[in-house]
Amino acid sequence: MAQLKRKLNGLRRSPRALVVVLFAGLLVVGSGYTAVQAAVSPSTAVTRSQEQIDLGKRIFLSNCASCHGKNAEGTMNGPSLIGVGEASVDFQVSTGRMPGAASGPQLEVKPVQFTEEQISALAAYVGSLADGPSIPDASYLQANGDSTKGGELFRINCAMCHNAGGAGGALTQGKYAPNLMGSSEKTIYEAMLTGPQNMPVFNDANITPEEKNDIITYLKYLQNNRSVGGDELGNLGPVVEGLVAWLGLLGLIIAITIWLGAKSN
């Protein structure tokens, strides 16, 4: 027994043992990391070239770093962008919301500041920092789903803020849910996926990619077909309809009443 122990001690001190242990350690860590990685992001095979990332970093440093920090770690003026994913960057920059012009209750849609190539480089850089939602697959952006199902999901999950007709609506203290008529398929998908600003997140477990496509189909149907009931009046509901009824129609009734009571000249 004691002899065996001494033999093992001898082996442990040999230089070959170091190589074996190192190799075993690397194998465990490497395969473990791959397994965890696979569990976290099951599908997305993201292709981003080093050139893109370098270009993205240059654009980031000169346009974004003053608020989001040199390493996108966030400052007092802007949140950390580590882990927000490419979808977030693409949504914010390609709608012109970012770079923000001024701080306020909500970032507004503005003319887009960058070319498509620059935006994808910026997205690639931020996406390379840590895993996050990636830009949606084009197969879910065809607006070729089931608009009836999409309408049902939209009314349950989205209509309370965005209005059943997608016309948007007011929130608290100057914030608002924007009008969705005219938003691109990709913008709608990315908004659901990332939950920009005060919008909640609707991840793929909550609303599956197919269901997101259904919702997009419903919105595109609304956008491309006129309302059956006549003029939509901006789809803003009882306030606008009431205004038309009170000012327009009641005004007409009052005018007729005055004419009835007036003497003929």
Next chain:
Amino acid sequence: MSDKSKEIAKQSGAYSDHEYDAGLRVIHEDAVANPGIEPHRVRMTDKSVKHEKNAVRQVAAFFTLSMLGSALALYAYFAFPISEDLTTVRLNTLYLGVGITLGLLGIGIGAVHWAKTLMPDNEVSEERHLTRGSDEKRAAAIEIINLANQESGFSRRKLIRRTLYGSLALFPLPGIILFADLGPSLGDKLRHTAWKQGTRLTKDPYGSPIKASEVTIGSVFHVIPEGLMPGEENYLEEKAKAAVLLVRVDPEILIETEERASWSYQGIVAYSKICTHVGCPVALYEQQTHHLLCPCHQSTFDLVDGCKVIFGPATRSLPQLPISVDAEGYLIAQSDFHEPVGPSFWDRSVQQ
């Protein structure tokens, strides 16, 4: 009334020799003098043949417009039929409506214009009589009442009078008691929902269960109890009471009372979606402020602080649904809500 004001009232025509209480009427000494009836103004159609002929043509034009409108309505009914395609409703309704409107409005406007411009415009004024009747009429009325009393013996025959009072008082009661049949008794329906211990939280509307791991921070799930599907008995009523909003926030920022510390699960909280003001669905969730806004009257609830009211007309916090997870990791309810959901009702505070 002083002699002087009597004199002024007489002059202005507001006073007659008939003596009565002036009541609250104020007689101003400097009242504007009664201008009398306006002088009659002769219409252009009476003075000029040209204007008269014009008016005739106008009336006829309105009647013709009415005919055209009716014809348009008849034409539109056949020219724009409603088919399977719902958008056909649009043109059908528009032209049918415009046609019928012109048909009726043309007759009406034409007839009024005819009466105003061409029919005789004699002006007649009718004087208002005083509210109080003359003394003779009043005396005659009292005499009739007295005679009726005498002949019927209403004051004299106490037994008849009292039984009549009794019968008149009881007569409406059966009618009032019938109101109780207007609807079924509510029982304790206002106090309980479909949530029970162990009921899985499922996604509205398709009813798939939710794993706690799927609810990432910032996510909002619209939730119904498992098994509550269309076709179930009282489906809509039960859904209207049981609707729940599920949100995950950073557990660090969650403010929880000791009693409710076990009601959330790793930052996941579930609250009733029915506003405590008048029962609208409160579902406008702002991810960064953690405020829940009711779209009807802007009541705002602070989700991280027990859904307390921070703005608006609601007076009570949204009821919280105690949740936990089952062995498979799916979210389940610990129990029903601990208080009635939705708006106040008259005996809400009574314990049952």
